[in-house]
Amino acid sequence: MKHTIVMTGASRGIGNIAAVRMLRDTEDMHLVVTTRNRGDDLVAQLVRDSGNRQVSWVDAELSSLSPIRSAAAEIAHRLDSGLLPPLTGFVGNAGLQLASGNRATEDGIETTFAVNVLANHLFVRLLTDHFAKPARIVITTSDTHFGDLRHNMGMVPAPQWTSPRALMTPGTTKTTDTLTAGRTAYSTSKLAVIHQVHEFARQLPAEVEIYSWNPGFVPGTGLVRDASAVQRFAMKWVMPLMTLTPLSVSAKTAGTYLARLMVRGHSADSGAYISLGTAERSSQESYNPDRERELWRECEKVCDLS
Known part of the structure; x- marks a missing residue:
């Protein structure tokens, strides 16, 4: 049966590889990708690399609520x-x-939280009534949410959870204009994604399953493009050598796993945390129904969905 999948983050790195793989392996799928401004070049690249012409784009600046509403x-x-x-x-x-x-x-929302958390909440909520059954949602998270050396290799600070309203507010401490604060906001937003997915699993209609997905450490994807020139150089040219070790995976490997999860699904229950292709327990901190309900309520208010 012909069907549609909507995807954000398909323009580079893991997402681009996953998009090509999904198009190549699923001829009856139409992929709608979100872009900032015109997406003709991205669509042309996806068609060229996959051989599948069932691709279109929709304009959506994911840091702003109004363009997401328009795109949905x-x-x-x-x-x-x-x-x-x-x-x-x-x-x-x-x-x-x-x-x-x-x-x-x-x-007026802290930018990392807006893109990594609110954009997904608003997009999924606005599209929920349009999902055919069965349907599948996958939201990318990160194992940096664990906050320990094993998962972040000392490069990203542990998440610092506070009220969702405070997490949405920029400049809440004296040290917020630093690299450490930016990376803390990142790991905290990825913890929020797991809370978000748990609550969505309770709220979504039957036969609409949702997973959080962790790609692991994937250097060279462009995620740190806001960092200094030296850090960007290291991530692009030095850190990819780590893919030769068990400590990280390549963008190609991660993208393949993401495509496989999206197309084939998983035997795990809705709401599960999938690390590459394996269902695992996320951090102990990530299982907190009170936080999850509070995060849901605040996202609903900010997105004006209540």
């Missing part, structure tokens, strides 16, 4: 008018790591 409305229009086959999936792969925790979106 456009996708809904295409689905309702028959321009797209039924919607069976959403991949929230876009992610951001900044060298500061003090940057605000036009909505």
